[in-house]
Amino acid sequence: xxxxxxxxxxxxxxxxxxxxxxxxxxxxxxxxxxxxxxxxxxxxxxxxxxxxxxxxxxxxxxxxxxxxxxxxxxxxxxxxxxxxxxxxxxxxxxxxxxxxxxxxxxxxx
Ligand code: SF4
Numbered sequence: 001x002x003x004x005x006x007x008x009x010x011x012x013x014x015x016x017x018x019x020x021x022x023x024x025x026x027x028x029x030x031x032x033x034x035x036x037x038x039x040x041x042x043x044x045x046x047x048x049x050x051x052x053x054x055x056x057x058x059x060x061x062x063x064x065x066x067x068x069x070x071x072x073x074x075x076x077x078x079x080x081x082x083x084x085x086x087x088x089x090x091x092x093x094x095x096x097x098x099x100x101x102x103x104x105x106x107x108x109x
Contacts, residue, residue, distance in 0.1 A: 037084055038093040045090070045101070054100035062102055072097040075107040 038045050040052060051057050054070040071077050071087065077097065078086035084094035089103065 035086065035092055035094050038087075038090050038095050038099075042090075042093070048089070048101040048103055050095070050099060050101040052096045052099045054098055057100055064102060064104075065100060069100055069104050069106075070097065071095050071099045071101075071104075073107055075105045076103070077107070 038050060038052075040046065040050055042050070049057075049062050054065070054067075057065045059065055071085075074087075076088040077095070078088065080086065083097050085097060087093070087095040089101070095101075
């Protein structure tokens with residue numbers, strides 16, 4: 001096989017991999033764009049005592065809450081960047097990384 005055929009194959013292979021990568025990134029972005037912020041008045045959120053800001057949690061009402069707990073350290077928070085991210089308990093919704101709910105579980109270190 002000639003060198004020019006090998007180079008063309010390598011270029012084509014690289015272009016296909018790049019296109020696949022762009023498609024995956026666009027798919028992830030459109031999923032995030034379709035998600036809406038979870039509100040404290042959402043029925044499931046209210047049932048689980050979700051607060052968008054953990055510092056506002058009433059410790060008398062939620063005795064399991066500790067000041068060191070927030071969504072950012074919870075095992076249910078999905079990977080990502082920014083203050084609003086997916087949570088395994090609230091499909092299609094974004095929780096605030098500074099929030100909290102009563103099923104918080106420490107993410108393994
Ligand atoms: S399960 Fe964890 S990440 Fe999800 S809202 Fe509750 S504390 Fe936040």
